[in-house]
Amino acid sequence: MWASGFLVVFMLTSLWLLGSSRLMSCIAVVAAQGVLLGLLPIVEGLDVPVGRMILQAVIGVGLKGIVFPLLLMRAVRSVDVRREVQPFVGYSVSLLTGVALLALSLFIGPRLTISGHMTPALLVPAALFTAATGLFIIVGRRSAIVQALGYLAMENGIAAFGMALAEKEPLLVEMGTFLDAFVAVFVMGITIFHINREFDHIDSDRLSNLKDSP
Amino acid sequence: MMIVILVAEPALAALIAILIRPHPLRRAVLVAAAVVHTALVAWLWIDPARFPPLGNWLALDSLGVLFLGITSLLFLFVSLSAASFLRRENGVTQSDPDEGFLFDNIPEAVFTACLLGFLSMMTLVTVSQHFGLLWVAIEATTLVSAPLIHFHRHHRSLEATWKYLLICSVGIAVALLGTYFLAAAVPAGSGGVDSLTFAVLKGRAALLDPRWLKASFLLLLAGYGTKMGLAPLHTWLPDAHSEAPSVVSALLSGALLNCAFLAILRILSICSSAGLGDFGRQTLVAFGLCSMAVAAGLIIGQQDYKRMLAYSSVEHMGILALGVGLGGIADWGALLHAVNHSLSKAALFLLAGNILAAYGTKRYTQVTGVLRRLPITGALWVAALFAIVGSPPFGLFTSELTILRAAVEARRWIIVAAYSLMLSVVFAGMIVVLVRMAQGTVRAGAATGDSVRVLPDETQPFRERLWDVAAPLCLLCMTLLLGLYIPPFLNQALQRAALLIGG
Numbered sequence: 001m002w003a004s005g006f007l008v009v010f011m012l013t014s015l016w017l018l019g020s021s022r023l024m025s026c027i028a029v030v031a032a033q034g035v036l037l038g039l040l041p042i043v044e045g046l047d048v049p050v051g052r053m054i055l056q057a058v059i060g061v062g063l064k065g066i067v068f069p070l071l072l073m074r075a076v077r078s079v080d081v082r083r084e085v086q087p088f089v090g091y092s093v094s095l096l097t098g099v100a101l102l103a104l105s106l107f108i109g110p111r112l113t114i115s116g117h118m119t120p121a122l123l124v125p126a127a128l129f130t131a132a133t134g135l136f137i138i139v140g141r142r143s144a145i146v147q148a149l150g151y152l153a154m155e156n157g158i159a160a161f162g163m164a165l166a167e168k169e170p171l172l173v174e175m176g177t178f179l180d181a182f183v184a185v186f187v188m189g190i191t192i193f194h195i196n197r198e199f200d201h202i203d204s205d206r207l208s209n210l211k212d213s214p
Numbered sequence: 215m216m217i218v219i220l221v222a223e224p225a226l227a228a229l230i231a232i233l234i235r236p237h238p239l240r241r242a243v244l245v246a247a248a249v250v251h252t253a254l255v256a257w258l259w260i261d262p263a264r265f266p267p268l269g270n271w272l273a274l275d276s277l278g279v280l281f282l283g284i285t286s287l288l289f290l291f292v293s294l295s296a297a298s299f300l301r302r303e304n305g306v307t308q309s310d311p312d313e314g315f316l317f318d319n320i321p322e323a324v325f326t327a328c329l330l331g332f333l334s335m336m337t338l339v340t341v342s343q344h345f346g347l348l349w350v351a352i353e354a355t356t357l358v359s360a361p362l363i364h365f366h367r368h369h370r371s372l373e374a375t376w377k378y379l380l381i382c383s384v385g386i387a388v389a390l391l392g393t394y395f396l397a398a399a400v401p402a403g404s405g406g407v408d409s410l411t412f413a414v415l416k417g418r419a420a421l422l423d424p425r426w427l428k429a430s431f432l433l434l435l436a437g438y439g440t441k442m443g444l445a446p447l448h449t450w451l452p453d454a455h456s457e458a459p460s461v462v463s464a465l466l467s468g469a470l471l472n473c474a475f476l477a478i479l480r481i482l483s484i485c486s487s488a489g490l491g492d493f494g495r496q497t498l499v500a501f502g503l504c505s506m507a508v509a510a511g512l513i514i515g516q517q518d519y520k521r522m523l524a525y526s527s528v529e530h531m532g533i534l535a536l537g538v539g540l541g542g543i544a545d546w547g548a549l550l551h552a553v554n555h556s557l558s559k560a561a562l563f564l565l566a567g568n569i570l571a572a573y574g575t576k577r578y579t580q581v582t583g584v585l586r587r588l589p590i591t592g593a594l595w596v597a598a599l600f601a602i603v604g605s606p607p608f609g610l611f612t613s614e615l616t617i618l619r620a621a622v623e624a625r626r627w628i629i630v631a632a633y634s635l636m637l638s639v640v641f642a643g644m645i646v647v648l649v650r651m652a653q654g655t656v657r658a659g660a661a662t663g664d665s666v667r668v669l670p671d672e673t674q675p676f677r678e679r680l681w682d683v684a685a686p687l688c689l690l691c692m693t694l695l696l697g698l699y700i701p702p703f704l705n706q707a708l709q710r711a712a713l714l715i716g717g
Binding site for chain 1: 345346350387402
């Protein structure tokens with residue numbers, strides 16, 4: 001019961017991310033998602049060794065819940081942009097797409113079972129939904145910061161799927177967590193910093209000098 | 215142990231490169247590390263027994279050996295060229311020929327270290343037998359190559375780097391999901407740390423859950439296909455290749471794309487063993503034809519000769535995908551094509567670098583008379599162009615013909631027609647435009663008419679440094695050799711690797 005409620009909240013954060021234009025609240029939502037993800041193995045009562053569970057929680061809560069959001073918030077303050085004004089895909093359409101993705105995930109999820117494992121019923125749908133939402137945000141938004149947030153959400157979804165495999169392939173899942181977190185914000189954060197400094201704007205859409213026009 | 219040395223040697227050299235200060239010494243370290251690496255790989259080819267597997271995660275199978283060979287050889291020539299390039303660019307604040315702003319370079323130490331780290335990680339890709347480790351290695355190649363693309367610090371190269379990171383990191387994330395799906399396909403109870411190694415998966419392929427495996431194949435193909443530059447996931451490729459320094463473009467095209475191809479070949483091989491070979495190969499045919507079509511469309515009317523070469527890479531990646539998609543003898547053809555493409559495309563990018571250095575522009579309309587101004591580069595440029603579009607007697611002719619033959623033998627006439635048509639379009643599109651660059655007279659001051667740009671007297675032959683032309687010459691000679699005669703040891707290596715793909 002606890003577990004399902006937890007996963008429902010996890011999915012709701014993704015929906016919120018789709019509908020919100022305020023950068024600060026987007027960052028906060030993704031941070032919350034990271035914390036939820038970090039606590040997931042404990043709440044779900046997955047049969048993972050305690051040491052690994054703690055490591056997961058520390059990484060999740062520490063990096064995705066605190067460090068990355070703080071860095072991103074600093075980036076937002078430094079460019080003095082508060083909200084994403086004109087995304088490629090509007091917010092109501094985004095939300096509708098989100099609902100469609102949710103339905104699709106809930107439809108596919110139960111059909112994909114991992115043999116011999118008792119995973120919580122909502123885990124696979126929640127993971128797929130969050131990953132798909134993240135991908136959608138990367139494609140549908142202009143602002144580099146929101147794209148980075150979308151990437152983080154995508155990572156969160158994939159990591160949540162990894163939880164289902166944590167008993168079977170613990171090493172693989174650990175490889176995934178570490179490097180993904182590293183790429184997601186470390187490199188992107190630095191690059192965003194460059195983009196601020198050298199362009200005085202942060203829309204990756206305006207990075208459009210390189211294209212194929214005769 | 216020897217396998218670890220193969221990976222660690224360039225990594226160690228990278229560490230040294232970042233620590234030492236004198237530029238000439240660092241360039242010597244770069245070249246020395248490349249020579250040692252190639253020597254080790256040559257030893258591997260002569261005496262593979264000396265390179266025993268290390269556990270089940272690190273081993274050199276026939277596919278790995280082949281791709282490691284290409285990567286190492288290519289890096290050797292690129293490093294020679296890079297040493298020359300770095301001497302030319304050392305500490306110069308340059309002005310951009312097209313827009314006139316000033317820019318400088320990232321520190322040479324960082325560039326050299328990343329170059330060597332790139333080699334180390336590509337080596338790791340070829341020796342990884344475990345799908346998780348393979349993923350980590352491909353991920354790491356993305357990370358270390360990003361600063362290489364941003365070598366010239368200006369807004370266009372930053373844009374290219376940003377696109378490269380964003381698009382490839384999404385691809386990598388998708389590939390991770392694919393790897394997870396692959397883990398989910400493994401039946402319960404057969405776990406253990408080795409359950410995701412290539413040999414174990416191949417051995418137990420019949421037990422894998424086909425639904426998960428199919429989904430995994432599609433995700434891995436999309437993920438690594440992004441890295442490989444298969445259309446429609448290729449969008450980072452032309453920007454990165456055109457903005458990166460030419461030595462880096464040569465490595466990206468000749469070595470990095472192959473590494474992603476290797477990962478796709480590994481999952482395809484497992485699908486073949488699991489009885490899903492047809493499904494996998496059909497998907498690859500679709501991706502291959504799509505890539506060729508997109509590349510052919512965008513090569514026509516392209517103004518920038520480096521971008522044109524980049525699109526030619528997309529086209530050739532399409533040919534590789536099509537080749538393994540057809541299967542049978544085309545597997546062999548595709549692997550040979552990978553070798554040929556790497557050699558000739560690297561040569562072309564290095565030559566493009568020479569032309570760019572002399573003319574200061576990437577627009578082909580403003581480059582004329584390369585044969586007069588850069589006599590050796592010009593001659594090699596024309597030869598390399600005919601090589602890349604698949605004219606005899608170069609190696610690409612053999613491999614493209616082999617793939618065509620496989621399509622004809624399979625009586626897949628639509629593929630035969632589309633393949634021939636697109637090859638001809640690319641042939642015409644590239645030859646007409648790029649050969650014209652070599653001909654004609656040098657127009658004095660014609661390049662931009664911009665007073666900011668200060669170049670030596672444009673009608674005089676530009677001084678061509680030894681390694682600027684020797685490296686592409688060697689690469690081109692090898693392509694030519696492969697067209698005339700395939701040495702038996704290479705043929706055996708190709709056949710063994712093709713056998714492994716077939717399952």
